[in-house]
Amino acid sequence: MGYTxxxxxxxxxxxxxxxxxxxxxxxxVFLDHGATRVLECWGDDVPDGKVTDxxxxxxxxxxxxxxxxxxxxxxxxxxxxxxEKVMADERMRHDPNDQSFDGARMxxxxxxxxxxx
Numbered sequence: 001m002g003y004t005x006x007x008x009x010x011x012x013x014x015x016x017x018x019x020x021x022x023x024x025x026x027x028x029v030f031l032d033h034g035a036t037r038v039l040e041c042w043g044d045d046v047p048d049g050k051v052t053d054x055x056x057x058x059x060x061x062x063x064x065x066x067x068x069x070x071x072x073x074x075x076x077x078x079x080x081x082x083x084e085k086v087m088a089d090e091r092m093r094h095d096p097n098d099q100s101f102d103g104a105r106m107x108x109x110x111x112x113x114x115x116x117x
Contacts, residue, residue: 001113002036003079005071009106010060016042019100023069029091030071034082037072059105067101079110 011019020040027038043066046054054066073079086092 010058033085
């Protein structure tokens with residue numbers, strides 16, 4: 001059933017296109033290094049909760065929208081090897097002028113599927 005990296009973060013609405021372009025470039029790098037799928041999603045129907053919600057989880061500020069993305073891998077070994085290659089890839093060098101989102105507020109982790117319907 002593979003292995004999945006998941007990410008949740010807030011992006012300033014004014015940076016939506018800049019983030020989309022960054023994500024499109026990065027997705028090619030992940031696919032080149034073994035990922036089978038990369039999906040980037042922009043919050044559309046993200047209601048406020050009573051206890052927690054995406055806005056609180058990402059510390060979204062006014063004028064920011066939660067985004068959700070994931071990267072699918074064939075298995076955990078491919079993910080570990082792929083991430084090493086991705087981080088060494090020249091195309092992933094951080095541009096200090098890129099402030100499309102605040103990575104310090106990103107929630108991320110690796111997940112083992114338990115249901116694949």
